[in-house]
Amino acid sequence: MKKKLILFRSKYGSTKEYIKELAERIDGDCVISDAKKFSGNLKDYNPIILGSCTYMGRILIVDFIKENKKILKNRKIYLFVVGVFPEDNEASKQSFELIPEEIRKNLLGYRKLPGRINITKLNFFERMILKITRAKVEDLVDYSQIDLVIEDLKESGLL
Numbered sequence: 688m689k690k691k692l693i694l695f696r697s698k699y700g701s702t703k704e705y706i707k708e709l710a711e712r713i714d715g716d717c718v719i720s721d722a723k724k725f726s727g728n729l730k731d732y733n734p735i736i737l738g739s740c741t742y743m744g745r746i747l748i749v750d751f752i753k754e755n756k757k758i759l760k761n762r763k764i765y766l767f768v769v770g771v772f773p774e775d776n777e778a779s780k781q782s783f784e785l786i787p788e789e790i791r792k793n794l795l796g797y798r799k800l801p802g803r804i805n806i807t808k809l810n811f812f813e814r815m816i817l818k819i820t821r822a823k824v825e826d827l828v829d830y831s832q833i834d835l836v837i838e839d840l841k842e843s844g845l846l
């Protein structure tokens with residue numbers, strides 16, 4: 688049986704916290720890596736769970752997805768993203784649309800989880816962006832939402 692792989696992109700840590708929570712609840716062998724540092728062969732893993740933060744309308748792991756599109760479109764993959772805008776928000780839908788179509792169609796599940804903005808950690812540019820987007824500075828992180836991800840993974844036969 689192949690090992691499970693969890694790849695993530697997280698700038699200020701909230702996505703990584705969700706990943707830790709998820710990993711603790713997944714039975715069996717599981718490799719966890721920052722997508723930027725991953726140097727293994729995606730073909731050696733199944734399923735592949737992707738978790739990513741969202742910044743300025745972009746799901747950051749999309750770069751990794753594009754670079755590895757050919758392999759990922761033939762793997763069993765699940766994606767959850769983290770952000771302060773809800774999943775049904777127009778901006779969230781647009782971010783999702785930026786994922787290549789063949790990967791979107793191949794996803795066995797997708798979910799958006801609530802994120803966190805800690806103003807004290809942000810640089811000047813990020814603070815300006817927040818003013819423009821009117822994103823609320825708040826902590827919406829809720830680990831119980833990982834239950835929903837687990838349910839998705841079970842429903843799609845990935846766990």
Ligand SMILES: Cc1cc2nc3c(=O)[nH]c(=O)nc-3n(C[C@H](O)[C@H](O)[C@H](O)COP(=O)(O)O)c2cc1C
Nearest residue numbers: 697698699700701702740743744770771772802803
């Ligand atoms: C400059 C800036 C831009 C952001 N843009 C978005 C966005 O477009 N959509 C969204 O849902 N959340 C947005 N967020 C919220 C982040 O996705 C949220 O803080 C998330 O928890 C970050 O994950 P991380 O802690 O793993 O980096 C933005 C936050 C900042 C500071």
